[in-house]
Amino acid sequence: MTVIQWFPGHMAKALRLVKEKLNLVDIVLELVDARLPESSRNPQLEQLLETKPHIMVLTKKDMADPNVTARWLRYYESKGIPAVAVDSQHGQLSAIEKKINVVLKDKLALRESKGIIQQRVKVMCIGIPNVGKSTLLNHLVNKNVAITGNRPGVTKAQQWLKAGKLMSLLDTPGILWPKFEDQEIGKRLALTGAIKDSLYAKDDIALYGLEHFKQTNPKALQEKYKLTDEQMQLSNVDLLLELTKKMGFKEDYDRASERIIFDIRQSKLGRYTLEIPQLGGE
Numbered sequence: 001m002t003v004i005q006w007f008p009g010h011m012a013k014a015l016r017l018v019k020e021k022l023n024l025v026d027i028v029l030e031l032v033d034a035r036l037p038e039s040s041r042n043p044q045l046e047q048l049l050e051t052k053p054h055i056m057v058l059t060k061k062d063m064a065d066p067n068v069t070a071r072w073l074r075y076y077e078s079k080g081i082p083a084v085a086v087d088s089q090h091g092q093l094s095a096i097e098k099k100i101n102v103v104l105k106d107k108l109a110l111r112e113s114k115g116i117i118q119q120r121v122k123v124m125c126i127g128i129p130n131v132g133k134s135t136l137l138n139h140l141v142n143k144n145v146a147i148t149g150n151r152p153g154v155t156k157a158q159q160w161l162k163a164g165k166l167m168s169l170l171d172t173p174g175i176l177w178p179k180f181e182d183q184e185i186g187k188r189l190a191l192t193g194a195i196k197d198s199l200y201a202k203d204d205i206a207l208y209g210l211e212h213f214k215q216t217n218p219k220a221l222q223e224k225y226k227l228t229d230e231q232m233q234l235s236n237v238d239l240l241l242e243l244t245k246k247m248g249f250k251e252d253y254d255r256a257s258e259r260i261i262f263d264i265r266q267s268k269l270g271r272y273t274l275e276i277p278q279l280g281g282e
């Protein structure tokens with residue numbers, strides 16, 4: 001995965017780059033991970049986007065619990081933020097185009113009334129590392145990467161890529177840092193691989209994962225690791241010790257933790273979403 005250390009200087013620079021590029025586009029696609037939509041948002045982006053039309057794109061929907069994803073979409077729409085869920089690996093151009101048509105309805109109608117129908121909507125993707133920006137971009141622009149022209153940006157010439165009939169996409173997505181606000185958010189980001197592995201204790205994250213599946217999908221946990229009903233009653237720590245033995249790692253809890261984290265990241269315990277929308281907002 002992309003390894004980025006977010007020192008304050010880096011953060012300021014990333015923010016500045018995004019700000020500069022914002023001026024070049026009509027609309028922003030804010031990418032978040034459908035398994036942890038709020039935790040994978042950048043804490044400053046919402047403020048930055050106050051005056052810019054934007055769409056929340058919940059990526060990796062194929063890995064998230066579909067019912068919870070539907071709730072998240074309703075939640076954002078209820079807050080006035082248009083939202084769509086995608087599997088970036090499979091493009092989903094039309095779903096995004098549909099949303100853009102709704103959000104920019106007035107602007108597009110105005111252009112049409114002025115006879116400007118050829119002009120494409122300029123779009124930029126923004127998100128934290130590993131959320132699926134490059135993957136989505138590649139799929140949206142398809143195989144025949146067509147460069148529609150160079151436009152001078154503030155720092156360097158920007159390349160625009162044609163995506164479908166409607167969009168011109170900035171070739172480089174905006175990268176921002178995730179929320180580091182509290183332990184819980186950090187654990188969600190770590191479990192899904194959004195922050196680099198050396199930033200947390202593996203056993204903490206594995207225990208967090210075990211607890212999540214115990215609460216939300218104990219059957220998947222039991223089946224994956226062939227656990228008895230008695231083992232399912234163990235505390236998380238005792239369960240981790242038991243799993244370490246079962247996996248043949250003797251007392252190497254770190255290795256067992258790594259394996260558990262890997263399994264969860266690879267959806268080996270099925271689809272999951274680590275956070276649900278706050279009820280009041282629904």
Ligand SMILES: Nc1nc2c(ncn2[C@@H]2O[C@H](COP(=O)(O)OP(=O)(O)O)[C@@H](O)[C@H]2O)c(=O)[nH]1
Binds near residue numbers: 059061086128134
């Ligand atoms: N299952 C699934 N995997 C995805 C999706 N989008 C991205 N990925 C994977 O997530 C990882 C990070 O994606 P990448 O596009 O490099 O993220 P970026 O850092 O935001 O550019 C890669 O291993 C992708 O294959 C998605 O919608 N579904």
Ligand SMILES: [Mg+2]
Binds near residue numbers: 135
């Ligand atoms: Mg990338």
